[in-house]
Amino acid sequence: MNSSGPQARLVALIGLAALLFSPPLVLIFDGPPGAGPSWLPLYLFAAWLLVIGLAAWLMEHRQEES
Amino acid sequence: MSADPVVLAVAFGYLALLFVIAAWGDRRAEQGRSVIGSPTVYALSIAVYCTAWTFYGSVGRAAVYGPSFLLIYLGPTLAMLMAPLLIRKMVRIASTQRITSIADFISARYGKSSSLGALVALIALIGITPYIALQLKAITLSHAVLVNYPEATEFRLAEESFWTDKSFWVALVLAVFIILFGTRHLDASERHEGMVAAIAFESLVKLVAFLTVGIFVTFVLFNGPGDLFRQVADSPELAGALSLDAVPGGAIGWVGTLVLAFLAFLTLPRQFQVLVVENVDERHLRRASWLFPLYLVAINLFVIPIAMAGLLLPMGNSNPDSFVLTLPLSAGVEGIPLLVFIGGLSAATGMVIVETIALSTMVSNQLMMPLLLRSKRLHLSSQGELAGWLLGIRRVAIVMILLLGYLYHALIGDSYSLVTIGLVSFVGAAQFAPAMLIGMYWRGATRAGATLGLLAGFLTWCYTLLLPGFAQSGWLDSTFLEQGLLGLPWLRPYALFGLEGFDIYSHALLWSLLANAGLLIGVSLFTRQSPVEQTQAALFTEAMNPGLQHTSLWRGQTTRGELKSLLNRYLGAGATARILYETHDSHADETPAPPALIARAEKALSGALGSASARVLINSVVRGEALDLEAILSILDTTSQTLEYNRRLEQKSNELARIGEELRAANERLRELDRLKDEFVAMVSHELRTPLTSIRAFAEILRDNQELPEEKRVHFLEVVVLESQRLSRLIEEILDLARLESGRLTLNPQRLDLVALVRHSVDAVHRLQEDRGVALDVDLELDEAPVIGDPDRLEQVIINLLDNAGKFAADEDPHVRLHLARYKQNFRLSVEDNGPGIAPDERERVFEKFHQVKRFGTTSGKARGRPRGSGLGLPISRGIVAHLGGRLWVDEAPTLHGACLIMELPSAP
Numbered sequence: 001m002n003s004s005g006p007q008a009r010l011v012a013l014i015g016l017a018a019l020l021f022s023p024p025l026v027l028i029f030d031g032p033p034g035a036g037p038s039w040l041p042l043y044l045f046a047a048w049l050l051v052i053g054l055a056a057w058l059m060e061h062r063q064e065e066s
Numbered sequence: 067m068s069a070d071p072v073v074l075a076v077a078f079g080y081l082a083l084l085f086v087i088a089a090w091g092d093r094r095a096e097q098g099r100s101v102i103g104s105p106t107v108y109a110l111s112i113a114v115y116c117t118a119w120t121f122y123g124s125v126g127r128a129a130v131y132g133p134s135f136l137l138i139y140l141g142p143t144l145a146m147l148m149a150p151l152l153i154r155k156m157v158r159i160a161s162t163q164r165i166t167s168i169a170d171f172i173s174a175r176y177g178k179s180s181s182l183g184a185l186v187a188l189i190a191l192i193g194i195t196p197y198i199a200l201q202l203k204a205i206t207l208s209h210a211v212l213v214n215y216p217e218a219t220e221f222r223l224a225e226e227s228f229w230t231d232k233s234f235w236v237a238l239v240l241a242v243f244i245i246l247f248g249t250r251h252l253d254a255s256e257r258h259e260g261m262v263a264a265i266a267f268e269s270l271v272k273l274v275a276f277l278t279v280g281i282f283v284t285f286v287l288f289n290g291p292g293d294l295f296r297q298v299a300d301s302p303e304l305a306g307a308l309s310l311d312a313v314p315g316g317a318i319g320w321v322g323t324l325v326l327a328f329l330a331f332l333t334l335p336r337q338f339q340v341l342v343v344e345n346v347d348e349r350h351l352r353r354a355s356w357l358f359p360l361y362l363v364a365i366n367l368f369v370i371p372i373a374m375a376g377l378l379l380p381m382g383n384s385n386p387d388s389f390v391l392t393l394p395l396s397a398g399v400e401g402i403p404l405l406v407f408i409g410g411l412s413a414a415t416g417m418v419i420v421e422t423i424a425l426s427t428m429v430s431n432q433l434m435m436p437l438l439l440r441s442k443r444l445h446l447s448s449q450g451e452l453a454g455w456l457l458g459i460r461r462v463a464i465v466m467i468l469l470l471g472y473l474y475h476a477l478i479g480d481s482y483s484l485v486t487i488g489l490v491s492f493v494g495a496a497q498f499a500p501a502m503l504i505g506m507y508w509r510g511a512t513r514a515g516a517t518l519g520l521l522a523g524f525l526t527w528c529y530t531l532l533l534p535g536f537a538q539s540g541w542l543d544s545t546f547l548e549q550g551l552l553g554l555p556w557l558r559p560y561a562l563f564g565l566e567g568f569d570i571y572s573h574a575l576l577w578s579l580l581a582n583a584g585l586l587i588g589v590s591l592f593t594r595q596s597p598v599e600q601t602q603a604a605l606f607t608e609a610m611n612p613g614l615q616h617t618s619l620w621r622g623q624t625t626r627g628e629l630k631s632l633l634n635r636y637l638g639a640g641a642t643a644r645i646l647y648e649t650h651d652s653h654a655d656e657t658p659a660p661p662a663l664i665a666r667a668e669k670a671l672s673g674a675l676g677s678a679s680a681r682v683l684i685n686s687v688v689r690g691e692a693l694d695l696e697a698i699l700s701i702l703d704t705t706s707q708t709l710e711y712n713r714r715l716e717q718k719s720n721e722l723a724r725i726g727e728e729l730r731a732a733n734e735r736l737r738e739l740d741r742l743k744d745e746f747v748a749m750v751s752h753e754l755r756t757p758l759t760s761i762r763a764f765a766e767i768l769r770d771n772q773e774l775p776e777e778k779r780v781h782f783l784e785v786v787v788l789e790s791q792r793l794s795r796l797i798e799e800i801l802d803l804a805r806l807e808s809g810r811l812t813l814n815p816q817r818l819d820l821v822a823l824v825r826h827s828v829d830a831v832h833r834l835q836e837d838r839g840v841a842l843d844v845d846l847e848l849d850e851a852p853v854i855g856d857p858d859r860l861e862q863v864i865i866n867l868l869d870n871a872g873k874f875a876a877d878e879d880p881h882v883r884l885h886l887a888r889y890k891q892n893f894r895l896s897v898e899d900n901g902p903g904i905a906p907d908e909r910e911r912v913f914e915k916f917h918q919v920k921r922f923g924t925t926s927g928k929a930r931g932r933p934r935g936s937g938l939g940l941p942i943s944r945g946i947v948a949h950l951g952g953r954l955w956v957d958e959a960p961t962l963h964g965a966c967l968i969m970e971l972p973s974a975p
Binding site (some may be wrong): 010014018030041045063 | 133137317359360370433
């Protein structure tokens with residue numbers, strides 16, 4: 001129906017991924033040194049998996065539609 | 067630790083297994099049962115991105131630079147998310163143009179330029195050879211660690227001569243493998259099925275190996291990740307190890323590395339090879355766009371635990387790059403170190419295989435072929451098949467590239483850690499990004515711009531990364547690193563123009579891309595494209611436009627025979643027959659080749675030789691210029707514009723004709739109305755004059771003849787009175803009509819019984835009709851018919867209808883019938899006669915003012931004293947009925963077959 005829909009969603013996901021992977025969001029999760037190891041790697045893996053999950057949902061969902 | 071013969075046997079056994087898998091893949095492909103036609107295999111083959119650098123180097127980088135190693139994989143994640151938009155377009159272009167490599171891609175985009183293709187191939191060769199060297203170094207190093215542990219290894223490396231250097235032999239075995247499975251077909255744009263199957267298998271092996279060692283370290287050496295990270299938290303020297311502080315260049319370095327990995331993922335020759343050239347189905351990109359990032363997550367999951375474990379445990383003077391091996395070795399377990407070694411070997415060989423195929427294709431198609439074609443002697447004397455020659459060139463190139471890699475490794479390899487070499491290559495490959503990406507979306511990018519941009523980017527890269535690397539290895543005097551070239555401080559390679567605070571890679575990437583893209587855009591704005599460039603630019607930027615898919619662009623002329631001999635010479639007889647759909651008809655050689663055939667021949671040559679060489683060869687047999695796309699587009703534009711113009715013109719003229727018709731009709735109507743008005747005036751004058759004349763005549767008689775007998779006088783006076791009445795009636799009617807038309811007619815609507823009214827009216831005209839000899843039938847179906855109306859006016863209408871019917875009834879035995887009945891919510895009063903009736907097209911006109919129905923076959927119009935009507939009765943009647951919410955019309959007479967006037971009034975509520 002709306003042909004620009006899936007494409008727009010994908011573009012939005014790319015934007016979200018770029019935002020999650022770069023400063024300043026990365027800086028927020030970079031825990032202060034001295035209080036144990038930084039949370040940064042954990043945050044990165046979580047954001048990464050979230051993005052992949054969304055992408056998988058988007059791609060396989062779209063495949064059913066088309 | 068492990069015995070050297072065992073390690074060697076396992077390593078070469080593993081390589082033999084690769085041969086078997088590749089051979090099996092190729093056999094299955096020949097049988098038409100491809101093993102690689104699945105998106106999962108495609109995603110696994112993309113994982114050739116994870117080289118020995120990932121396998122060993124990620125841990126080293128994590129140990130030294132914290133989480134920055136993840137950026138190398140987050141960049142490709144972003145790129146793969148764009149796969150359905152960006153890579154799909156690349157795949158589409160590559161399949162329609164039979165692109166064989168990234169050099170071919172860029173050369174084809176900029177007008178199939180051989181010089182640009184050669185430049186890209188050269189840059190790739192210079193930029194990627196260190197990367198191949200890095201893989202060979204990883205194999206040697208891991209082997210040395212495995213065999214010599216716990217002795218220090220760096221030492222022994224230098225002592226070995228090349229025939230005892232295992233990496234030399236590995237390189238040779240790989241050369242044999244690549245020659246066997248990478249150069250089976252001349253057409254480099256076809257998939258190397260066996261090779262891809264082997265690569266996908268290797269991706270699985272390295273993943274399993276890395277996960278095994280990761281689980282071993284986390285759950286055997288430590289009690290799970292919780293225990294490991296508690297120990298990390300307890301050791302103060304590791305406090306900042308995982309934070310952004312450990313990342314070189316801080317936040318800027320973070321973004322720079324992310325962008326670098328994103329661009330390199332798209333532009334590294336081996337990635338282009340597996341992503342674009344080896345892609346068989348665009349739809350595989352959907353699955354791969356999330357499956358490949360998932361693979362990356364999996365292979366990076368244990369990098370930080372291993373790195374932290376390596377830093378926590380006392381590992382002696384072990385290099386962080388070797389933690390993956392030394393950790394299980396230090397634990398003293400058998401098997402796992404060997405598995406790790408095989409994993410690293412698979413990561414390294416996978417990369418070397420694909421990279422070498424990609425580079426050898428570039429060297430043969432972009433560097434050697436143009437040279438061969440340029441040398442006249444060879445070109446003219448090459449009557450035999452050049453197919454064998456081409457494959458030979460490619461095979462020699464494979465050996466040369468691997469030897470070059472080995473040489474680089476042997477001479478310079480010790481000075482750099484693994485990750486550094488990898489990133490230098492990344493920045494080198496990223497130089498292709500502006501020409502490729504901008505060229506795919508901006509039609510205006512020109513060859514001159516791309517060439518200058520590439521050169522500038524390449525030189526900047528050399529100056530800011532490659533030469534400093536040489537200097538640090540001791541090949542060059544390293545003073546220029548500190549003091550700048552010629553002692554100019556703003557020319558310091560790591561702080562160009564005084565830009566400091568960046569890590570060296572972000573710094574080099576920024577300046578080289580700035581120079582590259584800046585020149586590409588700037589020069590493009592001031593240079594013109596040749597026709598071929600315009601065509602190619604349009605084909606690349608509009609690749610996803612379905613309208614442009616199958617436009618044949620050749621307009622030149624040649625014969626089938628010439629085309630055949632050309633293809634024979636370069637591709638061999640079998641391929642030629644396939645391309646030309648050979649019929650064994652000797653006369654066919656003389657017939658001109660159709661444009662579609664020429665296009666197919668060029669594509670086939672492109673697949674084997676690259677687009678630039680194919681262009682040169684086709685031009686050598688085809689006479690006449692190729693029609694460029696711009697011309698076609700403009701022709702299309704012009705044609706469609708003309709068509710559109712014509713269409714609009716036709717629409718306008720149709721409209722004009724319609725308006726003309728309407729005007730004509732309106733004019734006709736106006737004339738008719740004018741005529742009616744004239745007639746009306748004439749009629750009114752006439753109608754007024756007739757009674758006036760007789761009144762005057764009788765009045766004069768009475769004046770002049772005083773002695774008239776009494777009865778005559780009375781008679782004359784009666785005539786005068788009658789005529790005066792008629793005159794005033796006429797004037798009354800004209801006034802009524804005027805009031806009706808101007809809407810000033812005043813009615814007194816009230817509830818009344820139509821039946822009673824009809825009876826009353828019939829009584830009023832009864833005498834008159836009897837005098838005329840007209841028989842009047844009254845048929846009232848109802849006892850009561852309540853309507854809202856003005857009784858005087860309605861009576862006037864009914865009398866008028868009856869009077870008219872009496873006038874127009876047949877001369878012989880005149881008959882009039884009045885019928886009143888209910889019809890749905892209305893009452894219908896119809897008055898019919900047995901006269902000649904009214905023709906259907908006259909029926910509406912009887913309601914026009916002064917319209918006189920012509921009486922056919924009338925012998926005496928005024929027989930039985932029927933005077934001509936004024937022609938105002940019916941229009942006035944219709945006006946009155948309409949005012950009362952009813953209708954008055956003429957219809958077919960159902961019983962008497964003459965005219966029938968029907969009045970319909972709504973029943974009162």
